[in-house]
Amino acid sequence: MESLHPRIRLLWIAQGAITAIVLGVVLAGVDQWLADVPTAVIAGVVAVGLVLGIAYAVRLYQVWQFELQNDALYLERGVVTFVETAVPFVRVQHVDTQFGPIERALGLSSVVVYTAGSRNADVRIPGLTPDRARDLQDTLRELAVESEADDAV
Amino acid sequence: MEILNPRIRLLWIAQGAIAALVLGIVLAAVDQWATDVPTSVIAGIVALGLVLGIAYAVRLYQVWQFELQSDALYLERGVITFVETAVPFVRVQHVDTQFGPIERALGLSSVVVYTAGSRNADVRIPGLTPDRARDLQDTLRELAVESEADDGV
Amino acid sequence: MNRLHPLSAVTYAIQYGFLWLWVPIVLVLALGGIFDPISPAWSPIAAPLGFLAGAAYGIAYYYRFEYGITPDTFDVASGVFARRSREIPYGRIQNVDVRQGVLQRLLGLAIVSIETAGGGNTEASLNFVSESEANRLQDQIRRRTAYVKEQRRTKQRSANEGEQQGSQRPTEPDADSSDADRTGAVSGAETDTPSDPTAVPPDRADRTDPDSTPVDGEEPDAERRAYASEPDRQRRQRLFDLQARELLLYSFTSFRPAAVAAVLFVFFLATDPIIDLLVATAQPVGGPQEIGEGTATNYGILTVVSMINGIVITYLLSVAYTFATYYDFELGRTGEDFVYERGLLQRYSGSIPVEKVQSVTVTANPLQRLIGYAGLWVETAGYGPESSGGSQSAVPLAEQSRVHRFTENLTDVETPTFRSPPTMARRRYLVRYSLVAAVIVAAVFGLAQVTALEGWYFAAVVFVAVPPAAHLKYVHIGYFVGENHLVVRSGFWQRRTTVIPYYRIQTVSTRRSIFQRRLGLASLVIDTASSRTFFWGTPTIYDVDLEDAREAHTAGRKRLQSALRERARDDDLGLTVDFT
Numbered sequence: 001m002e003s004l005h006p007r008i009r010l011l012w013i014a015q016g017a018i019t020a021i022v023l024g025v026v027l028a029g030v031d032q033w034l035a036d037v038p039t040a041v042i043a044g045v046v047a048v049g050l051v052l053g054i055a056y057a058v059r060l061y062q063v064w065q066f067e068l069q070n071d072a073l074y075l076e077r078g079v080v081t082f083v084e085t086a087v088p089f090v091r092v093q094h095v096d097t098q099f100g101p102i103e104r105a106l107g108l109s110s111v112v113v114y115t116a117g118s119r120n121a122d123v124r125i126p127g128l129t130p131d132r133a134r135d136l137q138d139t140l141r142e143l144a145v146e147s148e149a150d151d152a153v
Numbered sequence: 154m155e156i157l158n159p160r161i162r163l164l165w166i167a168q169g170a171i172a173a174l175v176l177g178i179v180l181a182a183v184d185q186w187a188t189d190v191p192t193s194v195i196a197g198i199v200a201l202g203l204v205l206g207i208a209y210a211v212r213l214y215q216v217w218q219f220e221l222q223s224d225a226l227y228l229e230r231g232v233i234t235f236v237e238t239a240v241p242f243v244r245v246q247h248v249d250t251q252f253g254p255i256e257r258a259l260g261l262s263s264v265v266v267y268t269a270g271s272r273n274a275d276v277r278i279p280g281l282t283p284d285r286a287r288d289l290q291d292t293l294r295e296l297a298v299e300s301e302a303d304d305g306v
Numbered sequence: 307m308n309r310l311h312p313l314s315a316v317t318y319a320i321q322y323g324f325l326w327l328w329v330p331i332v333l334v335l336a337l338g339g340i341f342d343p344i345s346p347a348w349s350p351i352a353a354p355l356g357f358l359a360g361a362a363y364g365i366a367y368y369y370r371f372e373y374g375i376t377p378d379t380f381d382v383a384s385g386v387f388a389r390r391s392r393e394i395p396y397g398r399i400q401n402v403d404v405r406q407g408v409l410q411r412l413l414g415l416a417i418v419s420i421e422t423a424g425g426g427n428t429e430a431s432l433n434f435v436s437e438s439e440a441n442r443l444q445d446q447i448r449r450r451t452a453y454v455k456e457q458r459r460t461k462q463r464s465a466n467e468g469e470q471q472g473s474q475r476p477t478e479p480d481a482d483s484s485d486a487d488r489t490g491a492v493s494g495a496e497t498d499t500p501s502d503p504t505a506v507p508p509d510r511a512d513r514t515d516p517d518s519t520p521v522d523g524e525e526p527d528a529e530r531r532a533y534a535s536e537p538d539r540q541r542r543q544r545l546f547d548l549q550a551r552e553l554l555l556y557s558f559t560s561f562r563p564a565a566v567a568a569v570l571f572v573f574f575l576a577t578d579p580i581i582d583l584l585v586a587t588a589q590p591v592g593g594p595q596e597i598g599e600g601t602a603t604n605y606g607i608l609t610v611v612s613m614i615n616g617i618v619i620t621y622l623l624s625v626a627y628t629f630a631t632y633y634d635f636e637l638g639r640t641g642e643d644f645v646y647e648r649g650l651l652q653r654y655s656g657s658i659p660v661e662k663v664q665s666v667t668v669t670a671n672p673l674q675r676l677i678g679y680a681g682l683w684v685e686t687a688g689y690g691p692e693s694s695g696g697s698q699s700a701v702p703l704a705e706q707s708r709v710h711r712f713t714e715n716l717t718d719v720e721t722p723t724f725r726s727p728p729t730m731a732r733r734r735y736l737v738r739y740s741l742v743a744a745v746i747v748a749a750v751f752g753l754a755q756v757t758a759l760e761g762w763y764f765a766a767v768v769f770v771a772v773p774p775a776a777h778l779k780y781v782h783i784g785y786f787v788g789e790n791h792l793v794v795r796s797g798f799w800q801r802r803t804t805v806i807p808y809y810r811i812q813t814v815s816t817r818r819s820i821f822q823r824r825l826g827l828a829s830l831v832i833d834t835a836s837s838r839t840f841f842w843g844t845p846t847i848y849d850v851d852l853e854d855a856r857e858a859h860t861a862g863r864k865r866l867q868s869a870l871r872e873r874a875r876d877d878d879l880g881l882t883v884d885f886t
Contacts, residue, residue, distance in 0.1 A: 071867050082823065085815040086863050090870060093244045093268045094225075094276070098236040116269030116423055116687060117812035117833035117844075134237075141239045145224045178340070185340050246398045246422045247379075247429060253388035269423035269687060269835060290393060298378045298395045298454075 001065040001076070007106045008064075008127025009057045014102055016053020020046050066125055068139065073113065075123065087123055091115045092144035097133040109133035113140060154218040154229070160259045161217075161280025162210045167255050169206020173199045219278055221292065226266060228278065240276055242296035244268045250286045262286035266293060307372035307383065311415055314434045318364035326360025327353055373432060375446050380420060382430045394429055396451045397458070398422045400686045401698075403656035404440045411653060416440035420447070423687035423835060448643055448657055455642075455661070542645065545885070546701050546712075548635035556681070556703035557629040559673040565624035569616065584612045632702050639883045644684070644700065658698060660881050662686045664810050664836040665845070666717050667697070668709055668803040675801070680709040682716075685836035697836070716885035717805050719791040724784030730825050731783070731849035735776035743768045785847040787861050790869065792832060794845045804845045807881075808865035809873050810834045816855050828855035832862060 024046040031037040059079045066075040072086040096112040103109060109130040113123045128136065177199040184190040212232045219228045226245075228238045249265040256262060262283040266276040281289065330352035338346040363386060371384045380399070383391040405417045415434035422429050435443070548556070573580055585597060588611040594600025600608075633650035640657070647655040663684045670680040682701040701712060714721065747765045754762035778798045786793040792811075795803040815831040822828060830847040847858065 072863060078817075081817055081819040083815055083817045084859070085813055086859065087813045088811070088863065088866055090866075091812045092241075094238060094240040096236050096238045098231070098234055100234040104235070114268070115812045115833070116835035123813070137237065137239055141225055141241060145241045145243060182336075182340050247392060247394040249390050249392045251385075251388065251390040257387070257389070267422070267429075290391075294379060294393050294395060298397065 001067045004061060004064050004125075004127030005108060005129055006061070007108060009061045010106055011102055011108065011127070012057035012060060013054055016057060017050060020049030020053060023049055061127075064127070068136075068143075073123070073140065075125065085123060087113055087115060089140070089143040089146075091117075092140055095137045095140045095144075097130075097137050099130070111136050111140070154220045157214060157217050157278075157280030158261060158282055159214065160261055162214045163259055164255050164261065164280070165210035165213060166207050169210060170203060173202030173206060176202055214280075217280070221289075226276075226293065228276065238276060240266055240268060242293070245293055245297035248290045248293045248297070250283075250290050252283070264289045264293070307374040307381070308439075310368060310371055310373075310432060311434050311436050311439070312368075313413060313415060315365050315368035317434070318367050319361040320364070322360040322364035322367070323357040324360070326356045326363065328356070329360075330356040373430070375443070375450070380430065380447060382432075392430065394420065394422060395454075396447065397454045399447060399451055399659075400662045401656055401658045402444050402447050403654065404444055405655075406437075406649075406653040408651045410434060418443055421686075444655075444657060448640065448659075451659060452641055452643075542638050542640045543884075544636065544638045545644075546637040546704075548632060548648075548702055552679075552703050553629065553632055553635070555674075555677065555679060556632060557625045559671065559677070559679070559703075560624075560628055561621070561671075562624045562627050565620045565627060568623060569620045584608070584615060587611060587615060632699070635699075635702055637700055642883055644883070646698070646700070656698065658684065658686055660883050663881055664834045665807070666700075666713060666805045666881075668713055668805075670706070670801050671799060674703065675706075678706045679703050680706045682709050682712055685834075687835040712885050713805060716881055717791060717807065718882060719793065719805050720788055722786035722788065722793040722803075724786050724793070724795060725850075725854075727780070727783055727827070727847075727849045728851055729780075731827060732776055732780040734821065734825065734827070734849060735779050736772065739772040739775050740769070743772050783848050785850070785858070787858050790865070792845075792858070792862060794832065794847055796846070796848060806832055806834060806845060807869065808862060809869035811862055811866045814859050814862045816852075816859050818852070822849065826852050828852045830855045830858050830862075 024042055027037055027042045027045060031039075031042065056079055060077070063079065063082065064077045066073065068074075069086075072088040073092075075083075075085045075087075077083055093114045093116055095114070097109055098112060099109040103126075107129065108126070109128050109132075110124055110126045111128060111133050113125075115123070125136070177195055180190055180195045180198060184192075184195065209232055213230070216232060216235065217230045219226070221227075222239075224241055224243075226238075226240045226242065228236075228240075230236055246267045246269055248267070250262050251265055252262040256279075260282065261279070262281050262285075263277055263279040264281060264286050266278075268276065278286075278289070331349045334344060334349045334352050335346050338344040338348070366386045367384075370386050370389075371382075373380070373382045375381075376393075379393040379395050381391065381393050383389070400421045400423055403419045403421070405419065406415070410416060414437045416437050416439075417431065417433040418435055418440050419428045419432075420430040432440075432443075581597065585593060585608065587593075588608040589595065591607060591611060592604060593608040593611060594604035630650040630652075632648050635646070635648040637644060637646045639645065642660050644658045644660060645655065646658075647653070664687055665685045667683045667685065668680050669683060674680060681699065681703050683697050684700050685697045700716075701709060704712070710721075713719065746768050747762075750759075750762045750765035753759055782796060782798050782801050784795040790808060792806045792808065793803060794806065795801065812833045812835055815833070816828050817831060818828045827849045828851075829849060832845045832847075834845070847855070850858075
């Protein structure tokens with residue numbers, strides 16, 4: 001099984017931090033216009049949010065794993081709900097690699113696999129180096145086309 | 154890799170300009186009914202929007218590339234989030250060519266490719282000459298019809 | 307390329323006229339508020355201008371909308387300012403539906419919708435074409451799709467022959483032979499059809515009729531033409547009729563959420579007269595004389611009576627709606643397509659190629675189970691014309707034993723012996739429903755604090771419902787890992803038993819929440835390409851032992867691969883068209 005790049009934790013921590021700060025701003029707004037919220041409480045909530053975000057990021061990194069098996073892409077992930085998903089190569093519709101601004105700054109990239117399914121229709125593997133992402137995309141695409149040839153759905 | 158027609162920048166700039174104008178009207182409305190907004194601020198924001206729009210359009214044009222590979226249609230695009238998409242031909246459900254009023258004025262056309270995985274038209278190649286769009290649609294259609302899969306689902 | 311029926315120009319003109327009527331009004335009012343020189347008084351002049359512009363747009367839209375049947379694709383070009391030209395390969399078409407409302411039936415018009423698995427909504431919607439044109443289109447598309455299919459099979463067959471030279475495997479896998487095998491093998495099939503003359507491969511077409519219907523674009527080759535015009539290919543065979551008794555039972559035992567929405571909508575539209583009416587009906591049994599006077603008891607009676615009224619009216623509306631929707635339901639087959647027709651006011655007819663069916667579901671609510679009836683649905687990857695997504699009713703309601711037999715004939719699934727999740731799962735539901743009950747009690751308590759409500763603790767009665775609810779949820783969960791199919795059952799209020807052929811699996815996921823992990827349980831989600839709505843969740847096996855979930859997960863994946871290989875080799879449709 002392959003793990004993600006360790007720097008993905010920074011991305012997740014950043015996301016958690018942004019959420020915590022937004023929460024803090026909302027609370028400050030409540031304090032300003034509605035009811036009084038002590039500054040200590042706001043600070044506490046933001047701090048708890050930050051700590052939870054860090055713990056979540058670390059744990060998520062520990063559980064996130066994926067593997068190219070002989071017939072399918074297999075992924076394991078999830079902190080609260082642990083999910084193991086198998087995406088058979090025959091079912092891959094198209095493949096993306098993408099990276100946003102934070103990912104770009106961290107030198108990371110994601111692969112998104114689309115299936116025709118109604119739920120889990122797009123499966124994302126975050127935290128890959130750009131090279132690995134490109135590689136994975138090529139492999140998945142080839143496997144999708146190949147498996148098509150011997151067994152037309 | 155093929156790049157888009159340079160005129161597509163005009164379309165994107167026009168879109169940015171429209172967005173900036175709408176923002177200006179909204180600010181004018183705020184000035185009228187809610188709080189006072191100095192005219193210079195409104196003008197500044199509209200100007201900033203315009204500049205950002207132009208910068209975005211230029212950058213997007215530089216990034217946008219696509220290619221018909223042996224087994225798949227391959228796209229690269231995105232300023233904030235950079236996305237590379239591979240669509241195997243066997244998965245193409247149907248193909249559109251589209252153009253809106255501004256595109257028509259600029260003599261441009263888009264090709265939209267639908268797979269069972271794309272819930273909305275997210276595989277779109279804008280900024281093609283109508284002939285090239287027609288061509289591309291024909292090629293993609295033929296490749297999709299020829300492919301062995303019965304319905305690509 | 308063809309145009310729509312000329313009457314569509316009129317309807318488009320009216321439709322866009324009224325739509326655009328508002329644009330200048332809103333614009334004038336909004337801009338008039340911001341910029342002084344624009345006066346809101348202009349709107350009476352602006353409105354007709356808007357209507358005219360809209361009508362002109364509608365007519366232009368009619369003239370700029372074209373569709374056509376070409377050898378490989380169905381083409382639609384549309385749009386006035388923004389143009390779109392779309393090409394849909396026949397091999398990708400999931401289903402073709404024809405819909406007719408009351409007015410359209412009077413005028414002899416119909417709406418044709420064509421679905422593929424791509425995109426979020428209907429890929430081509432032709433409103434309106436004449437009835438005869440609609441039938442012609444449905445027919446032509448079906449024949450051409452069948453032709454593409456046959457061609458692919460021929461290709462595959464020759465490829466297979468080349469591969470296994472001299473092997474004695476019969477290489478005549480036409481629909482007629484496989485159908486005959488199947489109907490012979492299935493016990494209890496009532497209608498034993500003679501081998502189907504409609505499935506003649508195109509290369510045997512020595513009766514090249516002159517193409518009776520005009521085909522646009524380049525002329526198709528002779529073979530294709532022969533295929534497209536063989537008259538006996540489209541002979542229609544009846545599979546199932548909804549009897550009057552079944553229709554009435556279905557109407558009275560099913561409930562449509564749309565009825566609630568309709569009642570609420572009417573209530574908000576005419577709140578005052580309806581409240582007056584409710585007060586008037588409650589008066590004889592002790593309701594208040596008028597709103598605003600009367601004792602608490604009066605109001606209590608008014609509330610109860612109004613609620614009963616509301617429920618009865620909603621129920622009757624739902625009954626009427628179901629009755630009108632499924633009136634004169636008829637399912638038949640043409641070649642390898644299911645064709646259905648139904649509806650009293652709004653007439654629907656559609657065709658579903660059998661090989662596009664993703665999964666088959668048997669539904670039954672408690673009332674229907676009580677009288678021993680059930681319904682049968684088929685799901686495709688297209689997006690249906692209704693709220694039910696890609697799900698179409700094959701048999702709205704019939705006796706349970708018949709429906710089960712139909713399912714077994716249709717999918718060739720063995721009679722499932724359902725496995726239940728461990729009893730630990732029931733404990734989960736007990737806890738879960740207790741929490742819900744606690745929330746209800748807390749809410750009532752909160753209400754009692756802010757209003758004059760007394761005796762909030764009576765709400766604790768809801769706890770009585772917790773054990774039976776948990777038990778009922780538990781007993782209706784079941785799954786069966788069959789030879790070629792996975793069968794998943796769940797739900798008390800609307801029990802769904804879904805039969806998923808392995809070759810339709812898209813992804814398999816094992817999910818474990820923190821609570822499930824503690825109990826060693828897991829849920830298995832089997833995703834297919836059926837596009838269903840929020841109400842029709844993805845087939846899920848809930849709360850089974852982790853080991854069992856893993857086993858089913860592996861089995862599903864393995865059998866997907868082997869089933870796909872088998873399907874490619876045997877050229878199997880997977881489903882039997884003659885299932886009744």
